[in-house]
Amino acid sequence: MSNKPKIVVLGAGYAGLTTTRRLVKTLSPEQAEIVLVNKHNYHYESTWLHEVAAGTINPNQARVMISDVVNPNRVRLVYDSVVEIKKDEQRVVLENSELSYDYLVVGLGFESNDFGIKGMAENAFAIEDIDSSREISEHIEYQFAKYNNDQNAEDHSLNILVGGAGFTGIELVGELANKVPELCKKYDIDRSKVRIINVEAAPSILPMFDKELVAYAKKSLEDRGVEIKIGAAISECTPEGFVVGDDKELIKAGTIIWTGGVKGSSVLGKSGFELTKGKVNVDGDLRMKGEENVFVIGDCSWVWNKEADRPYPPTAQLAMQEADVVAANLKALISNQPLTDFVFNDKGTVASLGHSDGIGNIFSGYKIQGKSAATMKKVVDNRSLLLLGGPKLVLKKGKFRPF
Amino acid sequence: MSNKPKIVVLGAGYAGLTTTRRLVKTLSPEQAEIVLVNKHNYHYESTWLHEVAAGTINPNQARVMISDVVNPNRVRLVYDSVVEIKKDEQRVVLENSELSYDYLVVGLGFESNDFGIKGMAENAFAIEDIDSSREISEHIEYQFAKYNNDQNAEDHSLNILVGGAGFTGIELVGELANKVPELCKKYDIDRSKVRIINVEAAPSILPMFDKELVAYAKKSLEDRGVEIKIGAAISECTPEGFVVGDDKELIKAGTIIWTGGVKGSSVLGKSGFELTKGKVNVDGDLRMKGEENVFVIGDCSWVWNKEADRPYPPTAQLAMQEADVVAANLKALISNQPLTDFVFNDKGTVASLGHSDGIGNIFSGYKIQGKSAATMKKVVDNRSLLLLGGPKLVLKKGKFRPF
Numbered sequence A, B: 001m002s003n004k005p006k007i008v009v010l011g012a013g014y015a016g017l018t019t020t021r022r023l024v025k026t027l028s029p030e031q032a033e034i035v036l037v038n039k040h041n042y043h044y045e046s047t048w049l050h051e052v053a054a055g056t057i058n059p060n061q062a063r064v065m066i067s068d069v070v071n072p073n074r075v076r077l078v079y080d081s082v083v084e085i086k087k088d089e090q091r092v093v094l095e096n097s098e099l100s101y102d103y104l105v106v107g108l109g110f111e112s113n114d115f116g117i118k119g120m121a122e123n124a125f126a127i128e129d130i131d132s133s134r135e136i137s138e139h140i141e142y143q144f145a146k147y148n149n150d151q152n153a154e155d156h157s158l159n160i161l162v163g164g165a166g167f168t169g170i171e172l173v174g175e176l177a178n179k180v181p182e183l184c185k186k187y188d189i190d191r192s193k194v195r196i197i198n199v200e201a202a203p204s205i206l207p208m209f210d211k212e213l214v215a216y217a218k219k220s221l222e223d224r225g226v227e228i229k230i231g232a233a234i235s236e237c238t239p240e241g242f243v244v245g246d247d248k249e250l251i252k253a254g255t256i257i258w259t260g261g262v263k264g265s266s267v268l269g270k271s272g273f274e275l276t277k278g279k280v281n282v283d284g285d286l287r288m289k290g291e292e293n294v295f296v297i298g299d300c301s302w303v304w305n306k307e308a309d310r311p312y313p314p315t316a317q318l319a320m321q322e323a324d325v326v327a328a329n330l331k332a333l334i335s336n337q338p339l340t341d342f343v344f345n346d347k348g349t350v351a352s353l354g355h356s357d358g359i360g361n362i363f364s365g366y367k368i369q370g371k372s373a374a375t376m377k378k379v380v381d382n383r384s385l386l387l388l389g390g391p392k393l394v395l396k397k398g399k400f401r402p403f
Helices: A014-026 A046-054 A130-147 A167-186 A211-223 A266-270 A316-334 A371-397 B014-026 B046-054 B130-147 B167-186 B211-223 B266-270 B316-334 B371-397
Strands: A006-010 A033-038 A042-044 A063-065 A075-079 A082-086 A091-094 A098-100 A103-106 A110-112 A160-163 A196-199 A226-229 A234-238 A241-244 A249-252 A255-258 A262-264 A294-296 A348-352 A358-362 A366-369 B006-010 B033-038 B042-044 B063-065 B075-079 B082-086 B091-094 B098-100 B103-106 B110-112 B160-163 B196-199 B226-229 B234-238 B241-244 B249-252 B255-258 B262-264 B294-296 B348-352 B358-362 B366-369
Touching: A006 A014, A014 A033, A014 A103, A014 A316, A014 A371, A042 A046, A046 A130, A046 A167, A046 A371, A063 A371, A082 A266, A103 A316, A130 A167, A130 A255, A130 B130, A160 A167, A160 A241, A167 A196, A167 A211, A167 A226, A167 A348, A211 A226, A211 A358, A211 A366, A294 A316, A316 A371, A348 A371, A358 A371, A366 A371, B006 B014, B014 B033, B014 B103, B014 B316, B014 B371, B042 B046, B046 B130, B046 B167, B046 B371, B063 B371, B082 B266, B103 B316, B130 B167, B130 B255, B160 B167, B160 B241, B167 B196, B167 B211, B167 B226, B167 B348, B211 B226, B211 B358, B211 B366, B294 B316, B316 B371, B348 B371, B358 B371, B366 B371
Parallel strands: A006 A033, A006 A103, A033 A075, A103 A294, A160 A196, A160 A255, A196 A226, B006 B033, B006 B103, B033 B075, B103 B294, B160 B196, B160 B255, B196 B226
Antiparallel strands: A042 A063, A082 A091, A091 A098, A110 A262, A234 A241, A241 A249, A348 A358, A358 A366, B042 B063, B082 B091, B091 B098, B110 B262, B234 B241, B241 B249, B348 B358, B358 B366
16 A cells, blocks of 8 residues: 555563654654554553552552553554564564564563572462562462461461562562551451561672662661561472572462563564573664664663673663664664664662652662652652653552652 | 359350340349450451452451440450350350350351252352451452463353352342452453352242242343352362252352351350251240250241241341340349240341342332342441441441442
């Protein structure tokens, strides 16, 4: 029908959704056809999933209907799962159909990475998407609901074991420190019967923050009954719990969650792409090395930070900034203009510790902690909504609860 | 210290709690010491448990702190479980102590009765108290939460199988007809994937109502997607579901609930009492046959209806009316006055079919159905609160949701 180029965006996470919205603004309908492929008809705020998993927010608050933020008359929306990318044939195989493309943007997000720890995949929950996260909160509540009604219930069935003390693990135990007392009250269980245990192999929690903030976070969590075990490597996950440390101690829990690592979507490997630590190495302009028309962004992308001589850590902030560059570079490609290289503008990092505490680095090195950090975290979360869907979305899904 | 008689009331259900409150009003502190023994520090509305089990009300709405409705300065409150009644020694053995009595009121309520159906006790949930009922609602929700996240999930894990089409069974499926669409929406599951199946051996549901009302109820439930299988005897309950009918069809479900029968507390048997269908046969004045000082009321009591030549069906209404007579008879015993016989004043029966439909017989034979019956059911429920705790309790726990 037309000769206009077809841009296919895979994934409606922070990276893919932002790219799509930028493309709609940047390109006229005559310049390109845009197709957005996503497994579900909704986007979710993946940085809020720890709250869904703890049960401190409703799963629906963390998701946004794609058709509410992308005009279906401008973008063809395909709700299907990606099976394989055949880049030599410029085709994408979906579960229920196939798509050809002229330009491809791969933003397929992350999967849990258990680094091959024995039994982890089988026995631990992972925080990957809405489905997996709300199952965790329901599983936890179910342990509480069963406890008083089961003569043989063991106390450790109430325990919640979280592997990994990175961003997700620590933010999760922070939420659990709020949630567990509520569950205890609801199900007539003494708070002292429930252990929240965080296990981390590294010598510190939250390696992206400095010692002072880390010490603050650790104390805040411990004061609220979270046990933090650092320098404790997990050698195995059994149906009962983690086997930890040199003396192979078994820490038992009714709920076991692994947050210790992520990798790029498994579609990358299935498509035969060359991978660096499970991700695709990209050039400065965010194209897959050696490819003219394939961009890879977000958690699937291995982007080198030349200044720090290491890759950028995967965050929502990074993904959305990459999306801006990819949209601009797609326009440049179509118009035969030179491409620009990605430069990250770090606006800071804030970690919540439950709903009324947190730590953060903002404005290039300014440290915050306590309630002001918790407030700032909500500002950050609402800003992500603003970028994705404008003020209407902030009003609909924003975080305005009292703190 | 004193020679005043000691009245011990076992159980703070409708029967025991009402007896206690009547005694406080009827007797002066000098006339008798009153002790109320209950497993928990709360009373629960056992006629609301199907709503707790379906998850359509918060468990806390269905319970009342005993100290909120009984003055602890007038009544000694003992929160403990009854192990055995030694009536020849006028003693009650509790899990953590013992009590002697001059007069005893046994109001220990009901337990599920599976009539010996193979596997039922092991594999089906029963609606017996707050703990067991909220576990059911959590179990149901957990099946929904797991479904989309489990590659191997089978559709029948979403099914809810309810054995028994008496009051509890039918009121439960009525609530489930409201709850299931909400859960489907919350967990992104197509409503058509979920079956609510009610299985009853008798040729009709709700045997206490006439054909016209039964037909109305059946149609109302079926219109909302409840499958009702009458004349379908359950020969076995397996972990997967019910084995039903002559052809031994296995109906599979992720949630299996038995509501097909109740019997009096197992303490009665453990205490060596002579039982008729699991209950204690009482005289007209509600004393255990042959006993001077032991009253048995509520679901533990087998009370003959001479007019109808059959026992009264156990209801909250019956229990509370019995309590009035027991309190009066205790006062008469203490004062050496003649005892009076119990006469039941039937105020009618209303069954809910979810929150906006129902059927009922009120004012001796006047039939109601539809929204007016649903409204009347809430009036009945609020009246029970009024009798137990006065207007304050109605305001606190009453049912005023829109319908």
